[in-house]
Amino acid sequence: MSTPKTHLIGASLPRPDALGKVTGAARYPADLIRPGMLHLQLVFAQRPHARIVALDTSAAEGAPGVAAVLTAKDVPYNAHGLIDADQPALCGDVVRFEGDKVALVVAESKEQAEAAAKLVAVTYEDLPAVTDARAALAAGAPLVHAELGTNLLLHIPIRKGDTARAFAEAAVVLEGAFSTSWQEHAFLQPEAGIAYVDEQERVVIETAGQWLHEDRRQIAAMLQLPEEQVIVRYAAIGGAFGGREDLSMQHLLALAAWKLRRPVAMQWKREESMIAHHKRHPFDIRCRWGATREGRITAVEAEVIADGGAYASTSVEVTKVATLFASGCYEIPNISVDGYAVYTNNVPCGAFRGFGAPQAQFAAEIMVTRLAHALGMDPVELRRRNIYREGSLEPTQQPLPEGVSALPVLERCVEEARARLRYGEPRESDVPSAPHLRRGIGIACGIKNVGYSFGYQEQSTAKVHLYGKAELERAVVLIGAADVGQGAHLILRQIAAETLGIALEQVSMVTDDSGEAPNAGSASASRMTLMGGRAVHDAALAARAKWSAAEEYEAEAEVQFHPPATTPLDPMSGAGRPNYCYGYAAQAVEVEVNTLTGQVRVLRVISVHDVGRAINMQQVEGQIEGCLAQAVGYALLEDFQVRDGHVLTPYFSTYLLPTALDMPPEIVPVVLELADPNGPYGARGVAEMPLVPFAPAVAAAIHDATGVWLSQQPMTPERVLAALSAMNGQSTAG
């Protein structure tokens, strides 16, 4: 990559979309609803597993204002899914989780649709439900998808070296068992949208999502239409975090508009959003780690089980990521990890910021710190001796992609922690006035892939139109990239302007229509800056070259960027080249633990990231700070409770998110720019990384403060107090 002059790269330019968002002018999906549209109301299953014996819609159809009641028989191809099309749009025979949909009521008003939905009579025969991932793997367990004959969605082994021998020779061997829970995306804007059939017989869906062209693909398949006959447009998107990657209602809007030939609208209540869209996977992780006396980690063995819920979503990929990261960001010669993704009758799980990495490294990072303690070694020193370096072999036996910055990231974190938290110095008494408040510091590292993995045909396409006589006058950049709130549109625009050597104002963006803008790929996996940015960069260069050569007023170029290829994991050994880029992170946190109530307050956070190159420093900091808020919630607060397949916390009053007062008073984002070989101007992704080390760093800090290890996420006050009581009970008994 060339590194030309950069007056726009790194600049903290204000976001053009912010103006409409601070004045109320920005239109989010629910703001598109107009008088005269038909309103949709879903009938949810509200039971974890049942056979539909009878479905009587006659009373609902006769209710005031009702235009239609759609059911499974109205869906041309009744299956969708990002990877496996295993989820019905409307269930016809069996419901597999409580958020499954059985009927779609279409009425003249929202109130009429809601009232009529209550009149849809469904007769169920309840089936035995399986709501625990381990139980789902047992012989004789109820089957979520009977036709598959098993609840096992994926088993992926990773084998490297000889763990049996390594454990036999290790000086220290530790075992651990960890569990993580669901996490709800809780984007502030609940799912909503409109759809209609336009004068060209195209079904147009205006909504929110993360990937225009993938939404289009699934909707077209469901309606059995050519993709060109489906137009997906994104309004302002009120957050996503992975939670809009699966279809939620987009296809149902399309179905109703297509069937009724009238504009339709739907807006989910928060509790509908909470039960119906996918979640972060709960994991159950059991592992064994071994190290030599000299502090060389020599062996990791782990079993990593993901509760995928009722439908496949992206469980297979999430589980592969978790399996890959079960040994963290350390070069360990002997590895034996088995990852399992399992169907249950719980809410389906899929993408959520971090995508399997936070769960796996909650276990791995705690194990590394415990190993260090067992060896009598500083946890940082143990990390330093084992952490990935340029050329290190991954668990999949291939060298890491170029640009390995795990060690400099860690070193910077330690440096900041020494300076700001006095890490490593003997601690004075915690809070002299309050002996029940104890303080501690924890450090953890993290790794997360940037972009799609495991042999996926990763691409991003952009088109650039240029206009100008002697000089470039303006540019139009076409790229179907979702700005879910992360600021992608400004980043892509900055890259275009910089590459073309023109002002930001001379670049206009076409981003939100699947019929106009080419496929950028998903706004997920921390990939849009690297992938979309590189496509824009390359298309801008190509267009500029054409424009210079042709001496015409206009020129255009379209470029499809492909990063270095990855490969599928070998089904026996997991061998392969899983990823083309990683992001590296390290964090130091200081906590205060109330030993009487178990409450943990994070006082200070240092979060260090190699972003390759910050395209917009303010936006990079915003990603780090915002991701840390979700990490605080994940580590300590957000307790998504499910019992027997029923979500017990479907409201914001029961599923608690961090408020402004719950944030650490001091957050120090530290941004390193060590240049990625593929990214535009050396940029790589950052959006997910702060979530990866945070929970284990907090666990280590709690241990530092009190001497107890937490192994369940979230680390709620009750769990902390239980751990403290258990320790005190033991010490009294001992």
Next chain:
Amino acid sequence: MWRTYLRPASMAEALDLLRRYAGQARVIAGGTDVLVELSRGVRPTETLIDITALTELKYVREESGLIRLGALATHNDGIASPACVAGALPLAQACWEVGAPQIRTRATIAGNLVTASPANDTIPPLMALGAELALVSAEGGERIVPLAEFYPAFRRTVLRPDELIREIRFPALRENQRGIFLKLGLRRAQAISVIDIALVLTFDGEVVRDARITLGCLAPTVIHARTVEAYLVGRRLDEAVCAEAGRRACDDAAPIDDLRGSAGYRRETLAALVAEGLRRVAAGTQAAGWPATPVLLETRDTSSTVALPFAGVIATTINGTAYELPGAAGKTLLNALREDAGLTGTKEGCAEGECGACTVWLNRQTVMSCLVPAAQAHSGSVTTIEGLAHAGGAADEGDLHPLQDAFVACGAVQCGFCIPGMLMAGAKLLDERPAPNDEQILTALSGNICRCTGYRKILDAVHAASAEITEGGAA
């Protein structure tokens, strides 16, 4: 959610309506509980009787040693009342721990009592303070019920369907009395209590002469910890006594497991909270941490507004423009703004007052419009995000409120969905105090959830706007 909205202009009219509807209607004031219940189908009704026109019921005053709270006294009124802070600190502390500013400005203390959840924060302090309620009805006149006898069972009260709480009253704490309220919640704002306790102790010098200790979320109703109350009489509050009292409190509790915590966790933390409360009362530090000037997000104004009679068609002023909203009497203010007035800048994030995305100004208050019946805006004035720039003094089209400018400049906007509500709360804070500190800003915004930014740049933006406003004012 309801069909008929009645807004009586006098107490006599209100009582007459209650009698006529004979339990078929529900009384509404702040609406912060009633609207949540109605949206979930709890105690449904077709008719709401809004008593907020009875402005004579909005008072907190002390008269010859008695503190009196009218039925319309809000949590903010309790917090802002010097008499309440001096003479009923546990109550003021409980009011401060309820919800977020947008809730405290609307929610009445009487309403908190009537909702009757054992988790309602004002019940333990009022019970410990020995409160009694004046209940009125058209036929029965007025009767006095001690709060301790108000709750016969879980979530039930002795309030008759035709009755209204007119007043809550209790003796102000005397010089030899000290009290405290402590709450354990799962986050630092907007948390329903896991447990809460109130202590009111009467001393002879350093010896406890009388102790009243009440426990929330530790039994089907709020209860007295009788064992501990008896134990403490005649003792000095040394460390051993405080700890022992904490242990004994568990004997008085009969908690259950629920979403917020197990019975075991409640017992264990009860011991800690009682001991901690006693230590602080013994040390005289019960008021430590009480904010000198609490953030209220409302313009304190004692001048009473005359509400015009409501006859089914809402006539209101929104952003300085007169609106008639004929179809909105059965809606929330949020839905009326979005659907009837066509102002979609105000957002729905949760529809239960938890996220703040729907925050607007109604008259002098900063409210969550999802919990306001639209009819309460009748003859009033509403400011939404679309009118913020003008309200902030912007002269020209396209000019913004300084806080809007600051949000753009500081990078405080990501997805932006929370931003309209965040700005309405933040701008009211800057009206209330032009140079707020961190704690005041975070408190003011504690009712507004942002899932994108981590709040840091929002905090920066409020400081930046504050600097702009105060320096602009100086120049």
